[in-house]
Amino acid sequence: INPGNSGGALLDSRGRLIGINTAIFTSTGASAGVGFAIPVDLVQRVVPQLIRDGRVTLPSLNITAADPNVVKALGVKAQGVLVQAVPAG
Secondary structure, eight states, X not given: OOTTOTTOEEEOXXXXXXXXXXXXXOSSSSSOSEEEEEEHHHHHHHHHHHHHHSSOOOOOOXXXXXXXXXXXXXXXXXXXXXXXXXXXX
């Protein structure tokens, strides 16, 4: 990923879009290192939302998990998350 190429298309060897370049990790400051890109499947889901709503709404369980200290105090032995609250609706 060259400087200024963040946001550019990431293509496979056949010229098909497979992602959008976002960043590069480099220890030297050169354009050599580990590149990061947003997968094209995510781009195809997000871009229409951005165009339509100006923002992206991410999925959420919308629950409140109990503090681990509360779980311990209650003596819960199971692994996972103790759900403390679920909003109405």
